[in-house]
Amino acid sequence: MRVLWRSVAGAVTGLALAAAAFSAATAAEMKGKIYYLVPTLLDEFQTGSIDAITKFMAEVGYEVVALDGQNQSTTQLNQIDDVINLKPSAVILAAVDFDAAKTGIEKMRAAGIPVMIFDRQITSTPSDFTSVAGTVEIGYVAADSISGLLKEKYAGTVKGKVLQILGDPGDPYTLDIQKGFEEKMKAFPEVTIITQPAMQWAADAAGSIASDRLLTDPDIDLIFVHAAHLAVAVAAVLEAKGKKPGEIMLVSSNGAPVGLDLIRKGWEQVEVEQPMFAQAAALAMFADKVVNKQEIKAGSYDVTGLPSTLTIEAWGPNIKIPGAAITKDNVDDPKFWGNLKPPSDPIKAVE
Numbered sequence: 632m633r634v635l636w637r638s639v640a641g642a643v644t645g646l647a648l649a650a651a652a653f654s655a656a657t658a659a660e661m662k663g664k665i666y667y668l669v670p671t672l673l674d675e676f677q678t679g680s681i682d683a684i685t686k687f688m689a690e691v692g693y694e695v696v697a698l699d700g701q702n703q704s705t706t707q708l709n710q711i712d713d714v715i716n717l718k719p720s721a722v723i724l725a726a727v728d729f730d731a732a733k734t735g736i737e738k739m740r741a742a743g744i745p746v747m748i749f750d751r752q753i754t755s756t757p758s759d760f761t762s763v764a765g766t767v768e769i770g771y772v773a774a775d776s777i778s779g780l781l782k783e784k785y786a787g788t789v790k791g792k793v794l795q796i797l798g799d800p801g802d803p804y805t806l807d808i809q810k811g812f813e814e815k816m817k818a819f820p821e822v823t824i825i826t827q828p829a830m831q832w833a834a835d836a837a838g839s840i841a842s843d844r845l846l847t848d849p850d851i852d853l854i855f856v857h858a859a860h861l862a863v864a865v866a867a868v869l870e871a872k873g874k875k876p877g878e879i880m881l882v883s884s885n886g887a888p889v890g891l892d893l894i895r896k897g898w899e900q901v902e903v904e905q906p907m908f909a910q911a912a913a914l915a916m917f918a919d920k921v922v923n924k925q926e927i928k929a930g931s932y933d934v935t936g937l938p939s940t941l942t943i944e945a946w947g948p949n950i951k952i953p954g955a956a957i958t959k960d961n962v963d964d965p966k967f968w969g970n971l972k973p974p975s976d977p978i979k980a981v982e
Contacts, residue, residue, distance in 0.1 A: 662692040663720030663922065668710055670727040670751070671702040673832065674860040675887040675969075676907055677725075680750070683908055683973060684723065687915035690977045693720065693922075702831055704731040711735035714744075720922045721745040721759070723914060728801045729753045745921045747914055750905075752803055754946045759921045761949040762913040764905045766804055769884050769954045770811020776901040776956050777812075777853060778819055780880050784852065790821035791852035794844050796837050796865070797828040798857045805857045808884055812855070825851075829861055838864035845872065845879075853880040859890030859902060859969075866898040886957060891969040894962045902957040907968040909934045909952045915978045917948070932981070935974050936966070 667684055669677050685695040698714070700707035704727045714722060715738060722739055724746055726732035733756045739746050740757070748761040781791045795812070798805035809826070816822055825844065829836040837856055845851060845868070856862050862883040869879055876897030883890050886904030893899035913934050920927050927948040932939050934952055941950040957967055965972040 660692075661689075661694045662919075664694045664696060664717075665721045665723060665918070666714045666717070666719050667695055667697040667723040667749075668700060668707055668714070668725065669697050670700045670707065670725050671832070672699050673702065674858060674885075675889060676858070676885050676905065679887075679968060679971070680725070680907055680911055683911035683968075684749070684914060686973060687912050687978045688918060691915045691918055691980045693915075693918055695723075700727045702727055704728040707732070708735050711739060715739055715742045718742075719744060721747060721918065723747045723749050724753075724758075725749045726751045726753060729803050730755065730801070745924065747918075747921055749914060750804065750910060752807075752949070754944070756946065758947050759924075760914070760917050760927065761944075761947060762910045763949070763951055764910060765951045765953050766807035766905075767811035767814075768951075769903050769905065770808040770813070771815050772903045772954060772956050773808065773855060773882060773884055773901070774812050774815035776903065777855060777882055778816070778822075780853060780882070780900055781819075781822065784880075788821070789819040792823045792825070792848060792850055794841065794848070794851050794854045795824055795826040796840050796854065796856045796861055797826065798832040798861070799830055800828045802832070808857050829856075832858060832861070834860050834864040837861035838868050841865045841868045842872075851879060853882060855882045857883070858885045859883045859887035859893070862893055862899055862902075863889050866893055869898065884954075886954070886967055886969045888969045888971060891957065891962050891967070894957065894959055897959075900958065902962075902969070904954045904957055904967055904969070906935075906937060906952045906954050908973055909937045909939070912974070912978050913939065913950050913952065916981050917950075919980045927981075 681697045688695045698710045707727045745759040748758045752763045778789045782789045827840045881899040882901045884903040890902040929943050939952045
């Protein structure tokens with residue numbers, strides 16, 4: 632359950648959401664308040680991340696308030712200015728625009744507020760901790776899956792035509808997936824890849840791209856979209872055009888519930904999961920060290936059972952968590968966040 636929090640003296644604008652998973656008495660015992668600046672509430676990954684981060688942070692002693700940037704960088708930058716005045720223990724930032732966010736990060740850190748980066752890696756300026764999926768590696772996994780599907784279709788030969796629908800090109804998440812996917816697909820010169828972006832991650836834009844491209848390129852074998860909510864729009868287009876599930880193959884990345892449902896219905900063949908639960912858990916594991924400005928050491932860490940690598944980069948400590956391919960054979964595995972079963976074992980802070 633999420634409840635609306637009022638901003639202090641009206642200072643914070645926008646939607647403020649937080650889980651009501653703890654009582655007022657428990658909240659009083661919290662170590663501090665952390666603001667989570669979420670880019671949008673338009674897809675299940677973002678809404679799910681609020682619940683996960685709130686749950687895991689509560690387990691290590693922090694209250695979380697989430698603010699919706701409404702997919703507008705100016706809105707998010709205004710929220711940053713407001714949050715600075717509230718002097719929270721830390722801020723978690725999933726940027727609407729990673730270039731525009733640079734100034735905001737620098738303002739928060741100059742004010743003594745530690746900044747943790749979630750999901751959308753920012754390398755242009757230092758931050759205090761970054762928790763991301765291996766997004767280039769997601770592209771590799773997608774390439775392996777797609778080349779396998781094409782090989783199966785064409786009796787041992789990897790060939791055909793792929794329509795790749797990106798998210799917004801201002802988001803490094805989609806650019807990294809594209810980089811990994813196209814890098815690995817270079818090994819298959821008989822595969823033609825057509826690439827177009829769905830601006831602002833809009834599902835209707837993805838649907839329009841698919842519809843238009845199927846008119847100009849009716850021989851498309853497979854459509855690869857960079858988020859499951861885009862796959863829903865594409866599947867609807869395929870069905871409207873009289874296609875049967877699997878006739879034009881569909882692959883997506885991020886592991887949202889709608890993507891898993893499309894696999895169960897046969898419209899989608901592979902969903903490459905972005906390990907959202909683990910990404911959120913990593914923030915909680917290192918929250919004490921970030922808030923107290925303690926040293927974070929590079930090395931290998933177990934994050935909800937996933938072997939993850941923490942490195943010290945020019946922009947600060949960076950933990951990268953691996954994803955996995957979801958198919959009809961493993962779609963019901965509870966470890967995937969799209970099945971909405973967060974880990975039951977409490978998160979423990981790194982000492």
